[in-house]
Amino acid sequence: MDFSLNEEQKLIQQAARDFAQNELLPEVIERDDAQRFPKEEIKKLGDLGFLGMMVDPKYGGSGLDTLSYVIAMEEISKIDASTSVVMSVNNSLVCWGLEKFGSEEQKEKYLTKLSTGEQIGAFCLSEPEAGSDATSQKTTAIDMGDHYIVNGTKNWITNGGTASTYLVIAQTDKEKKHRGINALIIEKGTPGFEIGPKENKLGIRGSDTHSLIFNDVKVPKENRIGEDGFGFKFAMKTLAGGRIGIAAQALGIAAGAYEMALKYSKERKAFGTEISNHQAIAFKLADMHTEIQAARLLVYRSALDKDNGKDYDLSGAMAKLYASKVAMETTVEAVQIHGGNGFVKDYHVERLMRDAKITQIYEGTSEIQKIVISRSILK
Ligand code: CAA
Numbered sequence: 001m002d003f004s005l006n007e008e009q010k011l012i013q014q015a016a017r018d019f020a021q022n023e024l025l026p027e028v029i030e031r032d033d034a035q036r037f038p039k040e041e042i043k044k045l046g047d048l049g050f051l052g053m054m055v056d057p058k059y060g061g062s063g064l065d066t067l068s069y070v071i072a073m074e075e076i077s078k079i080d081a082s083t084s085v086v087m088s089v090n091n092s093l094v095c096w097g098l099e100k101f102g103s104e105e106q107k108e109k110y111l112t113k114l115s116t117g118e119q120i121g122a123f124c125l126s127e128p129e130a131g132s133d134a135t136s137q138k139t140t141a142i143d144m145g146d147h148y149i150v151n152g153t154k155n156w157i158t159n160g161g162t163a164s165t166y167l168v169i170a171q172t173d174k175e176k177k178h179r180g181i182n183a184l185i186i187e188k189g190t191p192g193f194e195i196g197p198k199e200n201k202l203g204i205r206g207s208d209t210h211s212l213i214f215n216d217v218k219v220p221k222e223n224r225i226g227e228d229g230f231g232f233k234f235a236m237k238t239l240a241g242g243r244i245g246i247a248a249q250a251l252g253i254a255a256g257a258y259e260m261a262l263k264y265s266k267e268r269k270a271f272g273t274e275i276s277n278h279q280a281i282a283f284k285l286a287d288m289h290t291e292i293q294a295a296r297l298l299v300y301r302s303a304l305d306k307d308n309g310k311d312y313d314l315s316g317a318m319a320k321l322y323a324s325k326v327a328m329e330t331t332v333e334a335v336q337i338h339g340g341n342g343f344v345k346d347y348h349v350e351r352l353m354r355d356a357k358i359t360q361i362y363e364g365t366s367e368i369q370k371i372v373i374s375r376s377i378l379k
Contacts, residue, residue, distance in 0.1 A: 003297065003300050005067075005071065008064075008068070009067060009068050009071055012064070012068045012071055012072055013071045013072070013075060015048060015072075016050070016071070016072040016074075016075035016076055017075045019044070019045070019048060019050075019075075019076070020075055020076050020078060020079035020080065021079065023041050023044055024038070024041055024076070024079045024080040024083055025079050025080075028079060028080045028082075028206075028348075028351075029345055029346070029348070029351070031080075031082065031205075031206040032082065032205045032206055032345075032351050033205075033345070035198070035200070035201075035205045035206065036206060037161075037162055037206060037207070037208045038080070038082060038083045038086070038206055039162070041080075041083055042083065042086055042087075042117065042120065043117060045076075045083070045086075045087060045117060046116055046117015046118070047117070049061075049062040050062075050072055050076075050087055050091075051087060051090050051091065051095075051114070051115060051116065051117040051120075052090070052091065052095045052111075052114065052115020052116060052117075053068060053069045053072065053091055054066060054069055054091065054092075054095070054096060054099075055095050055096075055099055055111065055115040056099065059099065059107050059108075059111045059112050059115055060111070060112045060113075060115040060116040061095065061099075061111075061115040062115075065303075065307045066241075066244065066303040066304075066306045066307050067300060067303045067304060067307060069091060069092070069245065069248075069303070070244060070245070070247075070248035070251075070299055070300065070303045071248075072087075073087065073088060073245055073248035073249055073252060074248050074249075074251050074252035074255060074296075074299075075252065076252065077248070077249045077250075077251070077252025077253050077256065078252045078253070078255055078256030078259065079256060080206070081203070081204050081249060081252070081253055081352070081355040081356075081358075082204045082205060082206030082207040082355070083206065083207075084249050084252065085158055085204050085207045085249065085358075085362075086120065086158070086159060086162075086207060086208075088242065088245035088246060088248075088249055089121070089122065089123055089158045089159055089242070090114060090117075090120055090121050090159070091245060092238075092241045092242045092244065092245040093121075093123035093167070093238050093239070093241075093242045094114055094121030094122070094123055094165070094167060095111060095114050095115050095121070096238060096241055096242075097123070097167060097183075097225070097234060097237075097238040098110060098111045098114070098121075098167075098185075098225070099111055100237075100238075101183075101225050101226045101230070101234055101237075102185075102225055103222070103225075105222065106185060106222075106223070106225070110165050110185060113164075113165075114165060119163075119164040119165055120159050120162050120163045120164060120165075121159065121163055121164075121165045121166070121167065122157050122158060122159040122160055122163035122165070122166045122167070123157075123158070123167050123238070123242075124154040124157050124166050124167060124168045124169060124212060125154075125169045125235050125239075126154060126155050126156050126157070127139060127152070127153060127154055127155055128153060128155050131155075131156075132364070132365055132367070132368050134232070134235065135177060135178040135181075135232060137152075137169060137170060137171040137181055138152055138153075138171070139151065139152025139153065139154065139168070139169070139170040139171065139214065140152060140170055140171050140172070141168075141170035141171065141172045141182050141184055141219070142172065143172055143173075143228075145221075146220065146221050147218050147219060147220050147221055148170075148172070148182070148184060148218075148219045148221070148224070149216055149217070149218060149219075150168065150170055150184065150186065150192075150214045150216075150217040150219055151214055151215060151216060151217070152170065152214050153196075153211060153212065153213050153214070154168065154211060154212040154214075155211045156199065156209055156211070156362075157209065157210055157211065157212055158207055158208070158209055158362070159207075159208055160195060160196075160198075160208060160209055160210025160211070160212055161195050161198060161208045161210050162208045163188065164187065164188045165185060165186075165187060165188075166185070166186045166187075166188070166193075166212070167183055167184075167185060167225070168183070168184050168185075168186050168212075168214070169181060169182075169183050169231050169232070169234075169235050170182060170184060170231070172228070172229070172231075173229070176229060178232040179229045179232070180229055181229065181231035181232040181235075182224050182225075182228065182229065182230070182231040183224070183225040183226065183230065183231040183234040183235065184219050184223050184224055184225070184231075185219075185223040185224075185225065186214075186217060186219055186223070190217055190218070190219070191217070191218070192214060192215040192216045192217040192218070193212070193213075193214055193215075193217045194212070194213040194214075194215070195210050195212060195213075196210050196211030196212060196213055197210065197211065198210050199211075201358075202354050202357060202358075203351070203354035203355040203356070203357055203358050204355050204358055205354075239363055239364060240312060240313045240316055240317075241306060241312070241316065242363045243302075243316040243317060243319070243320040243363050243364060243369070244299065244302045244303055244306060244312065244316045244319060244320070245363075246320055246324070246359055246362065246363045247295075247298070247299045247302065247316065247319035247320040247322075247323040247324070247359075248299050248303075248323075249359055250295070250320070250323035250324040250326065250327035250356065250359035251292065251295050251296055251299050251323045251326070251327070253327045253330075253331060253352050253355055253356045253359065254288075254291075254292050254295065254323070254326045254327040254330040254331065254356070255292050255296075256348075256352055257327075257330050257331040257333075257334035257349050257352045257353070257356075258285070258288045258289065258292055258330055258334065260334060260338075260347070260348060260349055260352075261284075261285065261288070261333070261334040261337040261338065261349065262276075262285055264337060264338055264341075264347075265281050265282075265285065265337055268339075268341075275337070281337055284333050284336070284337060285337075287333075288330050288333060288334075291326045291329070291330065292326060292330065294322070294326075295319070295322055295323040295326040298315070298318055298319040298322050298323065299319045299323055301315050301319070302315035302316040302318070302319040313372060313376060314372070314373060314376040314377075317364070317369040317372040317373050317376075318369070318373055320359070320363070320364070320369050321366050321369035321370065321373065323359070324356070324359035324360040324366060325360070325366070327356040327359050327360075328353075328356045328357065328359075328360060330356075331349060331352045331353035331355075331356045332353060334349040334352065334353070335349050335350055335353050
């Protein structure tokens with residue numbers, strides 16, 4: 001097993017690090033405060049080729065591997081998880097799903113714009129009563145011959161207000177349960193499609209999370225992804241890769257908080273010496289460093305599984321479960337090491353602590369990851 005990065009991956013890591021420092025850090029606190037979407041920053045991320053990292057260059061992508069993607073996700077997430085969730089959803093849910101399962105026409109029409117960042121995409125599975133229980137879709141897509149009529153509501157949709165292209169999961173045939181579900185591409189502005197209110201969130205406040213309402217929305221048949229009834233499998237297969245991206249986000253949040261705590265502990269003095277000289281602090285740093293390294297190995301492992309064509313349902317779920325736990329624990333400890341300063345916004349770690357929580361919830365809660373892991377090891 002060789003986890004060392006090649007020259008290209010090191011360059012990507014450096015580019016992501018520079019971008020985070022130069023473009024994201026300066027206004028990250030203001031964006032979080034004002035719940036302001038990083039519009040300009042996302043545009044620049046697209047120019048860097050970070051919004052369609054794994055997409056074939058013939059569709060405007062960067063043609064990179066999953067390992068490069070998780071390395072970039074980690075660096076961006078160290079500074080700004082609100083930006084990295086936009087990057088993650090666009091890369092691994094929307095672009096990957098379209099490239100893997102979309103028709104040639106769909107790729108030409110949508111993927112080329114999404115992979116360059118000319119447009120942003122959203123992945124719409126969750127509903128008021130279908131979060132973890134994702135097969136219980138109430139949104140309907142009734143087959144009308146050459147088109148579908150979509151009705152229903154989606155909740156907590158990342159990029160909900162800013163996206164142009166929405167991948168919407170809906171029930172066509174209730175009798176067939178999850179085998180009667182379809183995934184449809186719905187464009188912003190289609191009559192009957194409304195963007196609901198923006199959510200006021202605990203963390204990732206710069207990201208744009210909305211409910212979506214569909215009232216008799218007419219969607220042409222050619223906008224269905226895959227065969228009739230493929231929608232639930234599409235969602236599951238796409239989310240399996242998405243979880244690797246969120247695991248990398250969690251890793252980045254943890255590593256960012258750790259780096260800040262390490263630096264602070266060498267500057268702040270108490271009882272006549274830098275606080276890093278007190279074992280109470282040094283042992284916290286030792287635990288943080290060890291757990292982050294363990295999380296990184298799981299994240300890299302799952303990315304390599306995907307790149308090597310191996311099954312990554314299990315390794316991706318383990319990476320997300322563990323990295324999100326490490327993110328939560330590390331950020332709490334980073335606030336503790338910062339003491340009173342950790343509780344105020346200027347020092348960043350309180351924001352990272354708030355941002356960490358969502359990594360245990362979206363793209364499958366930690367409990368859902370345990371279902372995936374336990375089913376895999378027991379089967
Ligand atoms: N790959 C392919 N197919 C899969 C699959 C996978 N990884 N996992 C399940 N399936 C298939 C099964 O094979 C089955 O199909 P067949 O009957 O034809 O074999 C079908 O899906 C249903 O599977 P289950 O019987 O296992 O279904 P279940 O009701 O027990 O649920 C679950 C399984 C894993 C709990 C699933 O419901 C799940 O993942 N829930 C969480 C949903 C989730 O992650 N939501 C996140 C929302 S998106 C988001 O957060 C994005 C964002 O904006 C950041």
